[in-house]
Amino acid sequence: GEPIAIYADSVLLLRYFRKAEKSSVILYPIRESNPRSLAWPSHLRPLDQRGNTDIKRPKFVHPWFIIFDVSVRCYQDYVIEQSVVDAAPSTELEEQSTSTVDAEAAAAAAVQNGEPVEEPPKRNGMNQKMLKRMETVPDIKRDTSGITTQYIATGIVNLGAFAAGVCVAWSSSALPLLITEPFEPPSPTRDIIAIENTTPTLLPPPHTKLSLTPSEASWVASLLCLGALWGAGPAGLISEYFGRKKTLLYLALPLVVSWILVASSPNVYGLYVGRFVGGMALGAFSVGIPPYVEDIAEKHILPTLANFYHVHFSCGVLFGYIIGLVENTSWLTVLCASVPTAFFVAFIFLPESPAYLMSQGKFHEAKAALRYFRGIDNDIDSEMKALKERLRNSAKIKVTFKELFGTRSTVKALVVSFFLMVFQQMSGIFPVLFYAKNIFETFAISLNPPSAAIILGFCFVSSTYFSTMLLKVVRRRILLMISFAAMAVNLACLGIYYHLKASNFSPSSTWVPLFTLCLFVSFYASGVGPIPWLMLREIFPPHMTRRATALTAGFHWFLAFCVTKFYQNLVDMVKHGWTLWAFCIVCIVGIAFVFFFVPETKGRTLEEIQNEFEGIHKKRKHRHVIEVESVSEA
Structure with missing residues (x-):
């Protein structure tokens, strides 16, 4: 523990070294089992290395x-x-050390x-x-290998997807407290069940400032999807210009502002504006989160990390159903606003995307960010070279939205992705999630609607998590067809039950609606939900993926707006039974489309998929020429 030597400032030549003034360098003896440096490197740094960023400590060390x-x-x-x-x-330590020397x-x-x-x-x-x-x-x-860091960073950035799920579930929890008229004419059976499920309480009934009609409530629910349509389009371009992290980080601000507008709005138009602004952030999250995850994840865990978006979205839906037990719109909005706040606080500590930093010429910062996600012990030089090469190639090939329609293979890939989104949204998943509480009240189930919505959300979360493991072993086309078929069967069973209930052939209180809807969302989360988004990275070339994702996401939110808005009009026209049958028919048509037009992408290269798009399901005839040599007799 005694110093070997003390070198004063005058001993070190300030001409060649940078030395802190009025401080000395103390050299301690080192242990053989735990070597340490004799001097702190910053005290002995030559002047010619000032400003050299290679010797700096990595910036992003937690x-x-x-x-x-x-x-x-x-x-x-x-x-x-x-x-x-x-x-x-x-007493023998000194003797043993002396004998050792x-x-x-x-x-x-x-x-x-x-x-x-x-x-x-x-x-x-x-x-x-x-x-x-x-x-x-x-x-x-x-x-550390960096795997844990990648999982934690992906979980933090997908808090934006969690906030999106809360926005969707808010409609199911809050709109029944604001609507002055029921979705259906009152029936004695439903009124008796509602009285039986009501628990006595000493608290007064929740007081709300606003009273909405069913038509206004449908606008409040659907404007979230319309705002997402306008947010999904420019989000990709903004993230490429300002950076992935800044774009995602600042999206928490409009989301918080939207919840403030919803909580303090004196009329229905404030609700419209608040939901539209929140929808813009939601759509931007759906486009901005996947590229960030793709930039930080290693290839062998990228499919798993990419599915985190859907897992967090479903968890947000479940959280929105759970806080719906509060039955007070003010507290409900405050709890919803806490989610984007938590996202902002957690995400601010993560580094920027290495690919974006490299594209801006910040090589040392990109290397430090990549080192943060890969671990200190891993060799990132080869990955840095591959990243430079990819950025150099992408700079040579500038892709616009017009070039997506330039070749036959990309046009067919775009058509496949668009129709998958059509069948995904027209299956009725968003009306079920947006109006879960009202649907359970309509079918007069024996369980109280808020608790039934929580059970529905739990099935949604568990199935989405299960799909993460299922996608690794089951082919895409098979899983899509099974998912569509199971959804069609459950919708048909629910439609038959509604007609039997309307004809008084079925008991008014049963578990059939809850069971069929739970199976419906479970099979949706296992295949139809994540696979269309997953296939976008598999059927498009890498330099076209993000443009195709932005275009497909905008079309997805447009369909979601149409289905959510006109669902109530369709129910008013043909009632719930025929509405369910319409969704069932869409699922059946989706099975046929997947069978005839969707290629299998699991375990196949992009070149093989593009070749199939060039001649999709058309068997080419091969001409075999056989030369026959005739031998003439001499």
Whole structure:
């Protein structure tokens, strides 16, 4: 613990080194099992290296990694000291250390004289192999592979998807508290069940400032999707200009503003504006989150991390159904506004996308960001070279929306993605999620509607998580057809039940509506929900993927707006039974479309998929020419 030497400032030549004034460099002896540098590098930095960013500490090192690294180092020192103390008495340590030095000196002399050297005995009761093994214990920063960091970063950025799911579930929880008229004429059966499910309470009924008609309520619900249509289009271009992180980070601000407008609006027009502004942030999240995840994720875990968007979206829907038990619109809005606030606070600590930093010429920052996501021990030089090459090629090939319609294969890929979105939205998933509480009240289930909505949300979350593992083993086309078929069966069963109930052939209180709707959302989350978004990265070339995603996302939100808005008009015209049958027919047509026009993408290269688009389901005839040599008799 005593210093070996102390060098004053005058000893170091300030002509060649940068030295802190009025400070000295103290050189301590090092331990053999835990080597440390003799001087802090910043005290001995030459002047010609000032401004050289290669020797700087990585910018994006999380404080928890530093704290954990210090803890591991202290634990290593403690283990070594304890092993030394346990192996020999404290009075013999100096003698053993002296004998060890003498033995090393004797061995060195023997080597010079050419004499054989005996193997040194155990030091302090410990084997040399054990000491060498303890010397090579890696630090925590070098031991991390970056996988955990990528999972945590993906979970944080997908809090935006969680906020989007809360926006969708708000309609189911809040609109029944604001609507002055029921969705259907009152029936004695539903009124009796509502009275039975009502629990006595000492609190007064919730007071709301606004009273909406069913038509106004449908606008409040559907304007979220219309705002998402306008937010999804420019989000990709904005993120390429300002950066992935800045774009996603600042999207939390309009989302918070939208919840403030919804909470403090004195009339229905404030609700319209608030929902539209929130929808713009929702649509931008749907386009901006996948590219950020694609930039930070390794290839072998990218499909799993890409499905985090759907998992978090479903979790947000479940959270919105749970807070619907509050039955107070003011507190409901406050709880919803806490989600984008948490996203802003958590996401601000993550670095920018390495690909964006590289495209802006910030090579050292891009390398530090990539090192943050890959771990200290991994070699990122090859990945940096591949990233540079990809950016160089993308700079040569500037893709516009017009070029998506330039070739036959890209046009067919765009048609496939558009029709998959058509069948996805026309299956009726958004009306079920937006009006879950009112649907359960219409079918007069024995369970109270808020609790039934929570069960529905739980099935939605569990099925979405299960699809993450299912997509690894099942082919895309098979999973899509099974999903569409199961959704059609459940919609048909629910439609038959509604007609039987209307004809008084079925008991008024049963578990059939809840069971069929839970199966409906479960099969949707297992296939029809995530696969169309997943296939966008598989059927388009890499330089066209983001333009195609922005265009498809805009079309997706336009369809969602149409279905959500006109669902109530369709119910008023033909009632719930025939509306369910219309959704069922759409699912059946979706099965036929997948069978005849959607190519299989799992385990296939982009070239094979593009070749199939060039001649989709058309068998080419091959001409075989056989040369026959005739032998004439002599």
